[in-house]
Amino acid sequence: MTIDKEAPIGVFDSGVGGLTVAREIMRNLPSEKIVYFGDTARVPYGSKSRETIIRYSRQIIRFLLEQHVKAIVVACNTASAFALETVKHEFPVPVIGVIDAGAQVAAAETKNKRVGVIGTEGTIGSGIHETVLHRLDPEIRVLGKACPLFVPLVEEGWLHDPLTTEVAARYLRELKDQDIDTLILGCTHYPLLRSTIGQVMGEHVRLVNPAYETALELKALLTDSGMLSGGAAQEEFPYRFFVSDLADKFKSFANSILPYDVEMTQKIDIEKY
């Protein structure tokens, strides 16, 4: 396969959360085009088995390759945890996930080697961050906490709200008590609660946003392999969005977090891939 530097980046998630990763790619790699796929028909991935997630990921990657992407970002913690290792060598383009980049920054930044991770029940239950962090530094103590109300709070748009602060204070109390100095926002929705989480944890705790770190990892990857877009021929619609069901909710969420209006969202039958 010859590399087309002007080809888009493929980004996928189980639903809308991965848009925070797409947003960081837009901010940090403004010349790159993006094809985003949200698997809104089969969300959430967190309660599904490893085999199912691998099958879904392969289908989506096949769809993205049909869109001629030059690299793929798995912007979903569950798919990164369950499928990335298996699928990343099966396809002719680089595939990266959202867990490694965040874990690397957390391992490098922690002073007291006490790192907190917050995420969905599925992600925290999988222990994936602990596995990756221990590979980087076996001495790091990893403290996980599932925060199931954060996703619906974000989807309600109650981002800067005393109620959300109260929920965050309850969830984060035990991580504060355990004296962590670094906290990984291990769910793609959570960067939208960054200021609330930061306020609750206090200034001495470093918040790691894997969406941002993953965009930087992608930038390094594209730079090192000579695949960075020249940015010469920026198209009128550099960002395209695909979903597997009910495009309306996707669009309203996308419009609330992206710096422009998402007008066109196309529904595709992902089971065909």
Add this chain to the structure above:
Amino acid sequence: MTIDKEAPIGVFDSGVGGLTVAREIMRNLPSEKIVYFGDTARVPYGSKSRETIIRYSRQIIRFLLEQHVKAIVVACNTASAFALETVKHEFPVPVIGVIDAGAQVAAAETKNKRVGVIGTEGTIGSGIHETVLHRLDPEIRVLGKACPLFVPLVEEGWLHDPLTTEVAARYLRELKDQDIDTLILGCTHYPLLRSTIGQVMGEHVRLVNPAYETALELKALLTDSGMLSGGAAQEEFPYRFFVSDLADKFKSFANSILPYDVEMTQKIDIEKY
């Protein structure tokens, strides 16, 4: 098919919520045995298409028939809305849902013909309660409100909690402003928030619990057709629970709402049916 009066009742839901319906059957029909199926691998149903929900419902009904049930309760609002009409005549046992019984009571009880309905985004978006209520009385004004945070609040166990009261106050404000006198709890999790919802709405608003009304409908159906259990040979384990994935979370939720410990939960491969 000959009727075995001592056969169990089949009850199914997309997950754990339908346990509130099973609980009402246990309370109101204590001689009946129950086979419960929670489709925890494919939850939630709310975001899936009508065709998919019909296919899922047929699979589950085939599984329940293999357990020799004498009647089936669709303890899921989405499946009741999307699949019940289609599937109820396809099988040799009676199949009832959770929407009709609640709507009938609401239509009978409202004085000012202003009925509120709360539920998930899927249920409220479907307009099913409005359709059923208008069939009963075209003059009833139906006011729907999706309350997406209620399910995760219930699943956190924050049932009697100032935070939950605050969320409820926000969601229910517009229904109060619209002067409803009857409110249907249109999601199987919501009866667990009954006291909080009642406190917010005030004593003059009648709360309709479809789980309870459905148990009464089932009782009438069994009585009228001579299928009521004699209750002579009550087994040691009259209630059996099956799920399609991750039995642990199911068990802890079941144990928190049922009046005894659910020890045995069996995982089955529902895609085979």
